[in-house]
Amino acid sequence: MPFDLGATARLTAECRDPGGTLTTASTAVCTITLPDGTSATPAVTVTGEGQYRADYPTVQAGRHLVRWVFTGPAHAYTDTFDVAEAAPLGLFSLAEAKRHLNLTDTTQDDEVRAWVDTATEAVEWFVGPVVPRTVTEDHRFAHASSIVLRQTPVLEVATVEPILTGGTSYLPADLTPPAASGVVQLLSGGILTGPLRVTYTAGRRVVPPSIRSAALIILQHLWRTQQRPSRPQYGTGDFDVTEPIPGLGYAIPHRAAQLLSPHQLPPGVA
Structure with missing residues (x-):
């Protein structure tokens, strides 16, 4: 670990x-x-x-x-x-994860923490960043009316700086607040001159209950696959996944995917 x-x-x-x-x-x-x-x-x-x-x-x-x-x-x-990293990646604390898994001792804490991070990554594959993080990305265009940020949802834009010496920088106050799709434009309606390096915060300040519940279901499912007996047990959730999910295989139970579906990113948004 x-x-x-x-x-x-x-x-x-x-x-x-x-x-x-x-x-x-x-x-x-x-x-x-x-x-x-x-x-x-x-x-x-x-x-x-x-x-x-x-x-x-x-x-x-x-x-x-x-x-x-x-x-x-x-x-x-x-x-x-x-x-x-110093900033935790997980959607919920070790204590909350242990309560959900009915664990009371500390012998498996490191393993549980690793699975919390894994469950969080699986959720974010569906819905984009959930835990707020700073993102820096380059947009290599010459002239454009808008920038589409790649990590959504976007909470705020910190800086928009030129990649090349002598280029144009833009103040966040001069830009439209980024929409759910991550589209950023000038308030004046003018043209952005690139290439530009954008630093922004992506994620969610308030996590919807359905996303948290889905993450806990995924955690329990992944934990069970490590602790399960040699044969799957009916009534325990071992048969929750009946077909692979593109990009994630058999890692996600269907009921977790259903909870995440209202928040799922549209095609082409990453």
């Missing part, structure tokens, strides 16, 4: 000689390559014969590459770990 941004990633490795025996090396170096390409070398501690540990306080979200190199004997080990 991904580490939370700011948490300490505890990394472990073993050094073995060519015969496969655990052996404490003369030197041991742990190098972490961060998502932006920079690197860090946390202190390495020997925890047993041929066994090592390095603690690294995370500072960036994204995929991290871990490279252990030993000498005397020569040995190496490569691994990865992920760090989640």
